[in-house]
Amino acid sequence: MDEPQIYARLAEIFQDVFDEDLIEVTPELSAKDVDGWDSLTHIRLILTVEKAFKIKFSTSEIGKLENVGDLVTLIKARA
Secondary structure, eight states, rough: OOHHHHHHHHHHHHHTTTTTTTOOOOTOOOOOGSSSEEEHHHHEEEEEHHHHTTTTOOOOHHHHOOOOHHHHHHHHHHH
């Protein structure tokens, strides 16, 4: 799976998890940029991503994520 496909799938996931159709998923996007992105929503987001891409992240991997670009890099490494 290449980056454009990953970003397209993540856009669907973000729109579903945050119930917001106008979220633009970019490499720089982070929790501070999205209303309602709190710790509970972050867990839902990560679980949804894991299920969608059929992968599992470790707690330390999740803790190191600073933005969507980091998440895409991690997905590419696992896919």
